[in-house]
Amino acid sequence: MKLQQRNNITVHGDGPATMLFAHGFGCDQTMWRNLTPSFGARYRLILFDLVGSGKSDLSAYDYRKYSTLHGYADDVLEIADQFAVGPLIFVGHSVSAIIGMLAAIKEPHRFAANLMVGPSPSYINDGDYIGGFSRGDIEGLLQALESNYLGWSSNMAPAIMGAPHKPELGVELTNSFCRTNPDIAKHFARVTFTADHRKDLPLVTTPSLIVQCSEDSIAPRPVGEFMHKAIRHSSLRVVENVGHCPHLSSPGSTFDAMRGFLTELDL
Amino acid sequence: MGGGVTPDGESLFENAACGLVLTNPDGTIVRVNATFCSWTGFTAVELVGRRVQELLTMGGRIFHQTHWAPLMEMQGSVAEVKLDVVHRSGAIVPILFNAVRRRHGAQVFDELAVMVVNDRHKYEAELLATRSQLEAANERLHGADRRKTEFLATLAHELRNPLAPIRTGLEIMKQVELPTEGGRARAMMERQVAHMVRLIDDLMDVARIESGKIELTLARIELRQLIDSALEASRPVIEAAGHTFRLILPEGSGALFLEADLTRLSQVLSNVLNNAAKYTPRGGRVELEVEPLRDAVAIRVRDTGAGIEPQRQASIFEMFGQVAGTLNKAQGGLGIGLALARTLTKMHGGRIEAQSPGLGAGSTFTIHLPTVAAARRDASPSWQEGERPVRPLNVLIVEDNQDNAETMCMLMELGGHAVRIAHSGRAGLERAASWRPDLILLDIGLPDLEGYEVARSLRADPHTAGCTLVALTGWGAAEDKRLSEEAGFDAHFTKPLAPAELFAFMHDTFGGPTG
Numbered sequence A: 001m002k003l004q005q006r007n008n009i010t011v012h013g014d015g016p017a018t019m020l021f022a023h024g025f026g027c028d029q030t031m032w033r034n035l036t037p038s039f040g041a042r043y044r045l046i047l048f049d050l051v052g053s054g055k056s057d058l059s060a061y062d063y064r065k066y067s068t069l070h071g072y073a074d075d076v077l078e079i080a081d082q083f084a085v086g087p088l089i090f091v092g093h094s095v096s097a098i099i100g101m102l103a104a105i106k107e108p109h110r111f112a113a114n115l116m117v118g119p120s121p122s123y124i125n126d127g128d129y130i131g132g133f134s135r136g137d138i139e140g141l142l143q144a145l146e147s148n149y150l151g152w153s154s155n156m157a158p159a160i161m162g163a164p165h166k167p168e169l170g171v172e173l174t175n176s177f178c179r180t181n182p183d184i185a186k187h188f189a190r191v192t193f194t195a196d197h198r199k200d201l202p203l204v205t206t207p208s209l210i211v212q213c214s215e216d217s218i219a220p221r222p223v224g225e226f227m228h229k230a231i232r233h234s235s236l237r238v239v240e241n242v243g244h245c246p247h248l249s250s251p252g253s254t255f256d257a258m259r260g261f262l263t264e265l266d267l
Numbered sequence B: 001m002g003g004g005v006t007p008d009g010e011s012l013f014e015n016a017a018c019g020l021v022l023t024n025p026d027g028t029i030v031r032v033n034a035t036f037c038s039w040t041g042f043t044a045v046e047l048v049g050r051r052v053q054e055l056l057t058m059g060g061r062i063f064h065q066t067h068w069a070p071l072m073e074m075q076g077s078v079a080e081v082k083l084d085v086v087h088r089s090g091a092i093v094p095i096l097f098n099a100v101r102r103r104h105g106a107q108v109f110d111e112l113a114v115m116v117v118n119d120r121h122k123y124e125a126e127l128l129a130t131r132s133q134l135e136a137a138n139e140r141l142h143g144a145d146r147r148k149t150e151f152l153a154t155l156a157h158e159l160r161n162p163l164a165p166i167r168t169g170l171e172i173m174k175q176v177e178l179p180t181e182g183g184r185a186r187a188m189m190e191r192q193v194a195h196m197v198r199l200i201d202d203l204m205d206v207a208r209i210e211s212g213k214i215e216l217t218l219a220r221i222e223l224r225q226l227i228d229s230a231l232e233a234s235r236p237v238i239e240a241a242g243h244t245f246r247l248i249l250p251e252g253s254g255a256l257f258l259e260a261d262l263t264r265l266s267q268v269l270s271n272v273l274n275n276a277a278k279y280t281p282r283g284g285r286v287e288l289e290v291e292p293l294r295d296a297v298a299i300r301v302r303d304t305g306a307g308i309e310p311q312r313q314a315s316i317f318e319m320f321g322q323v324a325g326t327l328n329k330a331q332g333g334l335g336i337g338l339a340l341a342r343t344l345t346k347m348h349g350g351r352i353e354a355q356s357p358g359l360g361a362g363s364t365f366t367i368h369l370p371t372v373a374a375a376r377r378d379a380s381p382s383w384q385e386g387e388r389p390v391r392p393l394n395v396l397i398v399e400d401n402q403d404n405a406e407t408m409c410m411l412m413e414l415g416g417h418a419v420r421i422a423h424s425g426r427a428g429l430e431r432a433a434s435w436r437p438d439l440i441l442l443d444i445g446l447p448d449l450e451g452y453e454v455a456r457s458l459r460a461d462p463h464t465a466g467c468t469l470v471a472l473t474g475w476g477a478a479e480d481k482r483l484s485e486e487a488g489f490d491a492h493f494t495k496p497l498a499p500a501e502l503f504a505f506m507h508d509t510f511g512g513p514t515g
């Protein structure tokens, strides 16, 4: 099957270097739309959906392959192989920041920089380490996914998607960007929130930027500091933002943080 | 109206039938109504200034951050999100949220309307449980279906084995003088065996169709070849039922060519012809008419028989689409003939249709097939038995079934060949090495070694590498043919063997009596 369809890859902009954007758990590549216009003039941009999310080919979701983040990291390397031109800057949100990191550990020569937005190497509290959650909390998330099973299921989309064409409803009553197969979503959630990659942090050699939100319940500040300490050559920038998606709610400061870091690297 | 007082906006907001919450985009609560307060156990003063996500369970907060928040940013609304709210008492209150982001003057607010949804959740849970039960049941059915198909394939295969020696035996009887009654009995047995072989072939085809394993061997053929070959099989059936038969071939139909699998298409046509004979009361009329069309041909089979009710004209093409009609019951059959015909016609890029004015009014079956230009013709003259003599050969038969080996042996001896028999793979290898036969007929399913393995060993030994190797097996799938080719066989015949085919092969390989 073609890579392009498998990951719903789209290419925008142009430039001597490539930025490869990977969305986090929950939505799809549309997440980047407040940020990409600012980068498009200077870089070649590749956006894609993780297999199992967005408009990726759901039939390519192999529960074994994607039972660890390495399965996704291998996909990233394949995409980079086929679509990247020039130095590669990986931009990953949340779980995808770790996916990019794993890919860069596997093939460091391919990556010029890794920009990590709201990353966390492990979400579960463990002794002195504060990931922010307990195992029970993760079960609670699965339950929340479960109870929104019908409403969020991509199977239901055709019935509900009619709404935008019915102006009398006034608002777009769809949760379109977050729709997917609920079983996949649950599996992905479990894999994401139980992954522990703290041991991998010292293996990173790629220059890495950690974009930390001032207030983020998914990736709290101590987590950003932990990563910064563990990754050599890493920079930590705190962006004034409440929530886990600064690229959506504070795109300006997020862009500045990234651009500043890339300028230092001459990219 | 009636002098009543309309409640003011304030009271409407406070006591609305749903909880109402106004927040900043970061979730900080700016205003809540009394309904929401009473559902959650908090006072408005306690709630204002807190973030709405703080009221959720931890799992709900993650959901809020990963789904709700990005959606609010991207499309300014979320619809029907169910999240658990932690009541002041610690109890869990399942709540359904709808939210819209709206600008009020210079400021942007999120407006939330919520409902308690104990029941909906139960209903959903039930729906989901039912659905997974259905899926499980479906899975079981599929499993049963697969097993049934496998069973059919195995059954058909097993049925073929005993038929092989019977067929060969009948062939032998044909070549020796028999008294008249014996001759008639022999002819009867041959017809019945041929019928049984057809039924078994159909059964195997069902298994192949169901597992998607049917394959065509396409060649350029004349339409006339197709008709002759189908009639060869069906004419006796039509005549036995006392029908008159008419073939209507218009001018120019001799120049019609098909890109087709002759065996498969004649199977289709003769299925339809046999049906016409079968479902027409004795002494009726059966017609076969060819109508050339643009780049296509319509082959019509008409009868004056039982007819088909309009509502059944589609279902008869389904597998086992036999309908409980008196006539049908009496006629026997498996109800797969037309299902096969439809699949095979489709595989040839054509279609098949049934037409009937109604019960008792006769039927017309039309097979549409695409035609091709007559540029090249595959030379495949049909041969007649006895026309293909073979020079005397040394033939080794490796076959564990005694009867089968015996009859094969007799058949070969009648042709003037010297024959040896081996009943196992190893015995076969020894025999071949010492005797150096010209031709080895090798069964695939041997007790000790697989026929493929025997073939490989024969090919590896310089003394036997040059013999002609023929595989005889109950399995005729393309996959088996490929395997036998890989193992080094020169030919692959499916049991029960049609001796004429083997003779033709021998003639082609070894030439006539003079070499």
Ligand SMILES: Nc1ncnc2c1ncn2[C@@H]1O[C@H](COP(=O)(O)OP(=O)(O)OP(=O)(O)O)[C@@H](O)[C@H]1O
Residues within 6 Å of the ligand: B202, B271, B275, B276, B279, B280, B303, B305, B306, B307, B308, B316, B317, B321, B322, B323, B325, B328, B332, B333, B334, B335, B336, B337, B338, B339, B362, B363
């Ligand atoms: N020419 C016809 N006239 C009336 N009914 C027909 C005719 N051809 C087929 N049918 C109906 O369609 C049904 C399906 O036909 P089909 O050939 O698939 O099965 P069958 O003849 O019953 O069994 P078999 O598998 O041995 O062919 C028949 O049982 C019969 O009821």
Ligand SMILES: [Mg+2]
Residues within 6 Å of the ligand: B271, B274, B275, B333, B337, B338
């Ligand atoms: Mg029939």
